[in-house]
Each structure stands twice: as C-alpha cells, then as structure tokens.
Amino acid sequence: DIALKRAQEYKKYNPFITITENLARKQSNLSQERHEKDKPISELDGIPIAIKDNFCTKEVVTTCASKMLENFIPTYNATVVERLEQNGTVLIGKSNLDQFAMGSGTVDSIFGPSKNIWGYQDDDNFHITGGSSGGSSIAVATGICYGAIGSDTGGSTRNPASYCGIVGLKPTYGLVSRYGLIPLVNSMDVPGILTRTVDDCVSILNGIAGYDQNDSTSISKPYKKIRLPPAQKMTLKDLKIGIPKEYYNEHLSQAVYDTWNEVANILQSSGAVIKEVSMPNTEHSIVCYSILNQCEVASNMSRYDGVEYGYRAEENSSTDKLYATSRSEGFNEVVRNRILTGNFFLLTRNYEKYFNKALKVRRMIADDFHKVWEEVQLLLTPTTLTTAPLYKDFVQKTNRDQCALQDYCTQPANMAGVPAISIPIKLSPEGLPISLQLMGRNLSEPMLLAVAKYIE
Ligand code: GLN
Numbered sequence: 001d002i003a004l005k006r007a008q009e010y011k012k013y014n015p016f017i018t019i020t021e022n023l024a025r026k027q028s029n030l031s032q033e034r035h036e037k038d039k040p041i042s043e044l045d046g047i048p049i050a051i052k053d054n055f056c057t058k059e060v061v062t063t064c065a066s067k068m069l070e071n072f073i074p075t076y077n078a079t080v081v082e083r084l085e086q087n088g089t090v091l092i093g094k095s096n097l098d099q100f101a102m103g104s105g106t107v108d109s110i111f112g113p114s115k116n117i118w119g120y121q122d123d124d125n126f127h128i129t130g131g132s133s134g135g136s137s138i139a140v141a142t143g144i145c146y147g148a149i150g151s152d153t154g155g156s157t158r159n160p161a162s163y164c165g166i167v168g169l170k171p172t173y174g175l176v177s178r179y180g181l182i183p184l185v186n187s188m189d190v191p192g193i194l195t196r197t198v199d200d201c202v203s204i205l206n207g208i209a210g211y212d213q214n215d216s217t218s219i220s221k222p223y224k225k226i227r228l229p230p231a232q233k234m235t236l237k238d239l240k241i242g243i244p245k246e247y248y249n250e251h252l253s254q255a256v257y258d259t260w261n262e263v264a265n266i267l268q269s270s271g272a273v274i275k276e277v278s279m280p281n282t283e284h285s286i287v288c289y290s291i292l293n294q295c296e297v298a299s300n301m302s303r304y305d306g307v308e309y310g311y312r313a314e315e316n317s318s319t320d321k322l323y324a325t326s327r328s329e330g331f332n333e334v335v336r337n338r339i340l341t342g343n344f345f346l347l348t349r350n351y352e353k354y355f356n357k358a359l360k361v362r363r364m365i366a367d368d369f370h371k372v373w374e375e376v377q378l379l380l381t382p383t384t385l386t387t388a389p390l391y392k393d394f395v396q397k398t399n400r401d402q403c404a405l406q407d408y409c410t411q412p413a414n415m416a417g418v419p420a421i422s423i424p425i426k427l428s429p430e431g432l433p434i435s436l437q438l439m440g441r442n443l444s445e446p447m448l449l450a451v452a453k454y455i456e
Contacts, residue, residue, distance in 0.1 A: 001028075003048035003092050006144040012123070013115045015139040016093035017053045018061055024048070027090040034088065044207050045088030050139035050148035053094040054101050055191070056180040057081050060091075064182055065109035066099045068310040068330035078180020079215065080149055080191045080208045087207040092145055096135030099332045101151055101184045102297070104159050104406035105394050106134025108334055114138050116163060116388050118432050127388035127432065130160035130406070133192060137164040140194045147204045150192040153184045154289055154403065155383075155410025157192025158422040158437060163388035165424040165433030167201050167452070169193045170410075172442045173417030174219040176205075177212035185296045186217075188289075188414040198423070198453040202226050205445065219443075226446050234454050236270045241451075242277035242376035249408055253386040255428045260382055263425060263436055263455060267380070270454075277375055279368040284361050285412045286404050291345055291358040297335070298342025304330060334399045366416040369441070378451060379439040381409050383422040387432035413439050421452045 007019050031046035040046070051057060054064045056074035058081075063069045077085065085091075098108040105128045106114040114134035116127040118141075129138050133150025137160035140148050150157040152170040161168020169192060176191045183189055191208070195201040210223035243264060248257075268274045306312040306326025313325035328336065345354040372379065385408060394402065413420040420439040428434050436455070440448040 003090070003144055006142065007092055010142040010144055013117055013120070013138050013142060014112055015050065015095055015114060015135045015142065015144065017063055017065065017096050017109075017111050017135070019093040020060055020091050023060065024090050024092050027085070031088050031090060041086070041088040042207065043203050044084065047089050047146045048092045048144065049084060049089045050093055050095045050136050050145045051081055051091060052097055052133050052136050052148070052150050054097060054151055054182045055081055055149060056182070057091070057094065060094060062094065062182070064100045065097050065111060066331065066335070067110055068304050070110070070311065072310055074180075076180065079177035079212045081180065083208045084149075092139070095133070095139050095148060098132035098334075100182070100335055101132040101153060101156055102334050102338060103132045103399060104130060104155065104403050106131035106160065107391065107395055108332060108399070110332075113391060115391070117141055118165060118388065119430065124392070126391050128163065128391050128394050130163035130384070130388060132156040133194065134160045136194050137161055137166060137168070140164070140166050140196060146195070147200055148194040150194055151181055151184070152190050152192040152414065153188045154293070154407045154414055157194060158383050158410045158420060159406055161194055161422040162383035162435035163433065165435070167195050167198055167424065167456070168422040169201050169205065170413060170420045171205065171209065171445060172219070172419045174217050175209050175223070175443065175445070177215040177218050179212055179214035183300045185293050186300070187296070198449055198456050199228065202228055202449055226449060228450050228453055231454050234450060236267060236272040236451070236454065239272045239378070239451070240376040241267055241272050241274050242372055242379045243274060244277050244279045244282065244372070244379055244381060246279050246282035247381040247409055249385055251385045251405055252382060256382045256384070256386060256434055259425050259434045260380070260436060264380060267455070275376055277372050277379070279372060279412070281361065281364045281368050282412055285365055285415055286407060288358045288361040288365065289407070289411050289415065290400070290403070291354050292362065294338045294342035295345050295355050296342070297338040298346060301331070301335065301339050306330070362415050365412055369412075369416040369418055373441045377440065377444070378448065381437045381439070383409055383435045383437040385409065387428050387430065387434060409437060418442055419445050419448055421448055423452050423455050425455070
C-alpha cells in the first residue's frame with residue numbers, strides 16, 4: 001500500500017509507464033499470508049520492486065517506451081522477472097526508459113522524460129535521471145521501490161544510478177539471464193540492479209543470478225550466493241586498485257575529479273595499494289560501440305514489420321508499404337537512424353571496413369582489461385564525467401553526442417563483459433549526487449561488492 005501510494009505521490013518524476021496495481025495487491029496479499037505463517041520464501045519476500053519496460057512480463061504490457069510495442073502483451077516472463085516472483089517480490093510497475101533502451105537520459109520515451117528528484121524545481125527546470133534505466137533509478141531514489149531491474153549495454157544501469165545517487169550494478173556478462181530482455185546488443189546486454197545500498201544489491205543479485213537454459217550465453221558454472229562481511233570487519237590490506245589514466249577525460253568536471261582523488265586517498269590510507277595503470281584503447285570504445293550497436297540494432301529491429309508484432313500502420317496498398325509505414329511511424333528518429341546506419345555498415349562492400357574492424361577493436365579493448373588484471377584486482381574510475389545535466393541543456397545535443405559523453409567511463413566494461421558498479425559518494429556543492437565506478441575481472445562480484453560496501 002505504501003509503495004503504491006508513493007507511486008502516485010511521485011508521479012511527476014515519471015518513474016513508471018505502467019503501475020501494476022492489481023498484480024501488486026495480489027502479490028502483496030500472498031506475501032503477507034506467508035509472513036503471518038512465519039514462512040517467507042526468501043529475504044526478498046514482500047519487497048516492492050520495479051522492472052524496466054524492456055523486460056517481458058506475462059500478461060502485463062511491455063512497451064520499450066515505443067509506439068511500436070505500445071500494446072504488446074507478452075505471454076511469458078523474462079527469467080529475472082520469474083525469479084524475483086519466485087522469491088516473493090511485489091511488482092509495483094514497469095519503469096520508463098529511452099525507446100528500446102537507446103539513449104542515456106530517459107528523455108526519448110513516448111511517455112515523456114523521467115525527471116530527477118535531485119535538484120528538481122519544476123517541469124521546466126529539472127535534471128535528467130540519466131538512462132536508459134532512468135525510470136527504474138528514480139523509482140528507487142524516491143523510495144517507492146526497494147530495488148529495480150534495469151538493463152546495461154553501454155552504461156544504462158550505472159549512468160542513471162550515478163545521477164540519481166543510488167547503487168547500480170552491471171553484473172558479469174552471462175551471470176544473469178537475458179531471456180525475455182528485449183535485445184539491444186546481444187553480446188553486451190545484461191540485466192542490471194538498482195538499489196539504495198550495496199547490501200540490497202547483493203540480496204537481489206542472489207535472487208536472480210545463475211544458469212538459465214533459455215539463454216545460450218548464460219554461464220553454466222553454479223552461482224554461489226554472496227554473503228558480505230560487515231564493513232567494519234573488512235580490510236583492504238594487499239588489495240591493488242588501479243586508476244586508469246585514460247579515464248581522465250577533458251570533459252571530466254572538477255567536482256568529480258576531486259571526488260575520485262579523495263576516494264583513492266581514503267582507500268590508500270585504509271591499506272590498499274593504489275596504482276596508476278594504462279588502458280590505451282579506452283578512447284576507441286565509443287566509436288567501436290556505436291558501429292557494433294547499430295549493426296546489431298539493424299538486425300534485431302528487423303522483426304518489427306507491422307505484421308507479426310507490434311504497431312501496424314493503416315497503409316495497406318502493398319506489403320512493402322505496410323512494412324515501411326509501420327516502421328517509420330512505430331520507431332522514433334533515434335531507432336530509425338541506427339537501423340539505417342547499421343544497414344550501411346553491413347553492406348557487403350562496407351562489412352570488412354566497419355563491422356569486422358570494430359570487432360577487432362573490441363578485442364583490443366577487452367585485452368586492455370586482461371592485461372590490467374595482471375597488475376591490479378580492481379579499477380576505480382568516475383561513473384559519469386559530471387553530475388546530472390539539466391534536461392534543457394541535455395536535449396540540445398544529438399543522441400549520438402549525448403551517448404559519447406555519457407557512456408565514456410561505462411562503455412568499456414560492456415565491451416569486455418566485466419562486472420562494474422556505480423557507488424554514490426557525496427553531493428556536489430549544487431546538491432547533486434557524485435558517484436564513482438569500480439570494475440573487476442569476470443565473476444569477481446564477491447570482491448567487487450565487498451569493496452563497494454566498504455566505500456559506500
Ligand atoms: N547510451 C547507449 C546507447 O544508447 C547505451 C544504452 C544502454 O546501455 N542500454 O546505446
């Protein structure tokens with residue numbers, strides 16, 4: 001009841017596309033009965049959560065914030081949704097995003113932008129939530145939900161976590177099933193977790209991680225539940241943390257830079273060894289991602305033809321016209337642009353020059369990570385270069401320019417598949433959250449989360 005009431009109260013921040021009131025009441029009643037009998041299913045039993053609207057939810061409309069899927073009602077649950085339900089969570093709503101998760105602001109949704117609670121003045125003067133999982137982030141930051149699921153292909157969980165002042169985890173690629181997550185870039189997509197604290201994040205990860213036969217890229221090694229030691233009992237002695245110098249970007253704000261230094265110093269005085277390292281291919285990550293993204297988008301979006309799925313235009317003078325009109329009316333400009341560019345890159349004459357080359361650069365970026373793990377166990381970087389931009393400034397830029405700035409620090413982790421977490425550190429002088437990112441080698445979540453908890 002409280003969560004549903006808050007969902008109404010905080011409507012102006014636009015966290016949800018759909019509030020699942022009936023389902024929430026049903027799940028909550030069942031949970032209450034279990035609690036009365038002293039038999040909760042798990043530590044998540046009865047917990048209010050939000051799911052980004054690009055995860056399929058059985059009998060609940062799943063729109064991807066696009067006209068194309070405005071009326072799409074899946075017949076099955078995504079694995080993360082299914083597992084959360086089995087743990088007794090209560091779904092409050094499907095949260096807002098950039099259309100098909102393409103963006104980093106949650107400004108390109110047919111349901112309007114999400115708005116950050118931090119620094120909000122009125123509907124003309126507000127900061128972006130970041131994105132594309134901005135609805136999920138603000139559902140947690142406002143206190144409506146205890147946790148939320150986002151997706152992360154280039155930073156979409158960590159970026160809004162950073163701007164909304166909450167914890168955002170992108171797990172190792174394959175640790176959490178992608179089944180039922182509507183794809184953006186299959187080889188980089190991972191479900192992400194948004195919570196107020198690192199401990200909450202661990203509880204949700206423990207509920208959703210582990211092998212799933214419905215996802216061919218799911219890691220088959222059995223998942224061992226993580227139990228974090230209390231922060232006071234932890235020692236950072238002998239832990240080597242790298243500061244990759246290429247993450248120092250000309251657009252990095254002074255406040256974020258200072259925070260990065262302060263935290264590095266604190267970690268050092270707590271016994272960790274802080275070491276400057278080099279990851280020379282970092283700067284190519286954005287361009288490389290943009291090629292791979294658009295190629296995969298061109299292929300993934302071909303299923304929306306107006307016949308089998310989703311929006312169908314009135315135009316029916318020929319099949320070709322029906323396809324074309326449905327797609328041009330159903331997708332926004334960002335999606336259409338990426339499809340066009342992707343198809344250009346995939347033309348036989350361009351394939352070698354763009355797509356194949358981008359795959360090679362991706363391998364070089366991943367190799368930077370492999371090499372750096374010979375020197376250090378974790379990397380500490382900013383999550384975002386600045387605090388949350390004002391909506392009106394942000395939308396002056398094209399989607400491509402937005403992504404280039406927003407994803408600078410988050411994108412490389414997706415190229416390499418490694419886990420990364422955004423941790424809120426403090427408020428800037430203007431009262432906006434500043435966050436930092438920790439990255440670790442594949443499947444190092446237990447250590448990554450423990451150190452995140454220490455920093456938090
Ligand atoms: N900003 C990037 C994009 O638009 C990443 C989005 C994401 O991680 N889903 O593609």
